[in-house]
Amino acid sequence: MSYLMENYGRFDYYFERGEGCYLFDKDGKKYLDMLSGIAVNCLGYNHPKLTQAICQQASKIIHISNLFKIEPQEEVAEILVENSIKDGKVFFCNSGAEANEALIKLVRKYFYDKGENRYEIITFEGSFHGRTLAALTATAQPKYHKGFEPLVEGFKYAKFNDIDSVKKLITDKTAAILIEMVQGEGGVNPADRDFIDKLYSLCQEKGLLFCVDEVQTGIGRTGKLFAFQHYNIQPDIFSVAKGLGGGVPIGAIVAKSEVAKSFTPGTHASTFGGNYLSTVAAKVVLEEVLSDGFLKSIEEKGEYLKKRLKETGYPTKGLGLMIGVDLPESISAKKVMEECLKRGLIIGTAGSNTLRFVPPLIISKQEIDLSVEILKGVIDSFIGA
Ligand SMILES: Cc1ncc(COP(=O)(O)O)c(C=O)c1O
Structure with a gap:
């Protein structure tokens, strides 16, 4: 029994710590975070400064x-x-x-x-x-x-x-x-x-x-x-x-x-x-x-993320590191999000059936690649199912 009000539909995960763009749960399992606390943790976790x-x-x-x-x-x-x-x-x-x-x-x-x-x-x-x-x-x-x-x-x-x-x-x-x-x-x-x-x-x-x-x-x-x-x-x-x-x-x-x-x-x-x-x-x-090149890098990484997400075959939209992927009605964005979580990737949803990517602004291209690979695997599993 929880003493908390039931106003959130929470996922059954506790995270214990974070480092850069990754979160770790109680068992030490690693998750790549492309949601950053809903567009909040722009410098990722445990940023030294x-x-x-x-x-x-x-x-x-x-x-x-x-x-x-x-x-x-x-x-x-x-x-x-x-x-x-x-x-x-x-x-x-x-x-x-x-x-x-x-x-x-x-x-x-x-x-x-x-x-x-x-x-x-x-x-x-x-x-x-x-x-x-x-x-x-x-x-x-x-x-x-x-x-x-x-x-x-x-x-x-x-x-x-x-x-x-x-x-x-x-x-x-x-x-x-x-x-x-x-x-x-x-x-x-x-x-x-x-x-x-x-x-x-x-x-x-x-x-x-x-x-x-x-x-x-x-x-x-x-x-x-x-x-x-x-x-x-x-x-x-x-x-x-x-x-x-x-x-x-x-x-x-x-x-x-x-x-x-x-x-x-x-x-x-x-x-x-x-x-x-x-x-x-x-x-x-x-x-x-505002440090040298930081905003420019967001623009570049955003373009890269969008380009890679297009590989899903679904419409992508957004600006910079705020990207949505519109899924067809036959695939539930919420279910995709849940399956991604199981595979170590945190993403969000928005609108009626859109996947939302708002990663920490310090995300690297390698991490973007990893997120897209996990997502593609999840989507394939839904299409194959
Ligand atoms: C555009 C916009 N305005 C306002 C809010 C509300 O912000 P908060 O949850 O910090 O009150 C949000 C939250 O998602 C938002 O996206």
């Missing part, structure tokens, strides 16, 4: 609260801004949902301060923005809403990659759009370039804030520090989390100063947000991801 920084910081101060200045928090904010929207300001929290919650509140407060009664946010079918009530409402997937109504007021849902569906939803109450440049949980679906160009122009024309959820795509995952940097746009606000702390919980939003100024003292806060431990970790992660 990250482990050392966390241990050193733990021996000094773990947490002190935002009543006081926190040096690594200021440093991480500077790195985030200098490498994204330049005139930005940062708010730190602890998770993706919390970052999006802050983003939504900032949108509302910005228009309130301007004296405009605009609060509606347009999000996209297939999106995922988190599980807190507003982030859940922003998540335009009915399966996640069921049983949690009434939802939060002020969200409308457009079709992903369909500009006309956005235009139809715009009213004098519309404040912002919120989009993932590559939908993660929704099935690893990249936004079309032409769609983003049109959406961005539309936002500028109508005075809407262009907001990007970089929780899964951010921190190098797609081969740029942020996925919006593949497109010709500058978001007004974007959210990050997952990879930012390399496994230590941390989230953030970055907003243009003009927008950020609406978060005045007392308007929004987080007890743990950006504490010493998490920002020391984030600083190491950012320094590594």
Whole structure:
């Protein structure tokens, strides 16, 4: 009997330790991890610099609260801004949902301060923005809403990659759009370039804030520090989390100063947000991801992974090291994932029947080869069965 709530469909595996891109279970069996804690462990396991920084910081101060200045928090904010929207300001929290919650509140407060009664946010079918009530409402997937109504007021849902569906939803109450440049949980679906160009122009024309959820795509995952940097746009606000702390919980939003100024003292806060431990970790992660050639290597390895996954014969999609493989209905992605686990490979699923690959960003080509060989063996066993 477990004392844990039953809200996760957990696999019956305990992992004891990790090294690089590998995990080891209690019996010492080795698993190649192509899921990295759902796009979190971007530097893999037991990364020397990250482990050392966390241990050193733990021996000094773990947490002190935002009543006081926190040096690594200021440093991480500077790195985030200098490498994204330049005139930005940062708010730190602890998770993706919390970052999006802050983003939504900032949108509302910005228009309130301007004296405009605009609060509606347009999000996209297939999106995922988190599980807190507003982030859940922003998540335009009915399966996640069921049983949690009434939802939060002020969200409308457009079709992903369909500009006309956005235009139809715009009213004098519309404040912002919120989009993932590559939908993660929704099935690893990249936004079309032409769609983003049109959406961005539309936002500028109508005075809407262009907001990007970089929780899964951010921190190098797609081969740029942020996925919006593949497109010709500058978001007004974007959210990050997952990879930012390399496994230590941390989230953030970055907003243009003009927008950020609406978060005045007392308007929004987080007890743990950006504490010493998490920002020391984030600083190491950012320094590594921004080190010479690192982002370029993600792009190359991502192309390689995609090319190799095409050998399965199924459609592959995604950007950088965020790749999905669409399986036919006759093969269950969940069952493939289970069989891969038995054979020492950890992968994920997304959308209705997509396999998801979001490995540590330090993955090597040899490890990519190994993962594809195991996967092909598993798929063959399903086809042969
Ligand atoms: C794009 C996106 N936004 C938000 C979230 C929610 O993040 P968290 O689980 O840290 O609250 C996720 C989580 O999968 C995500 O993929």
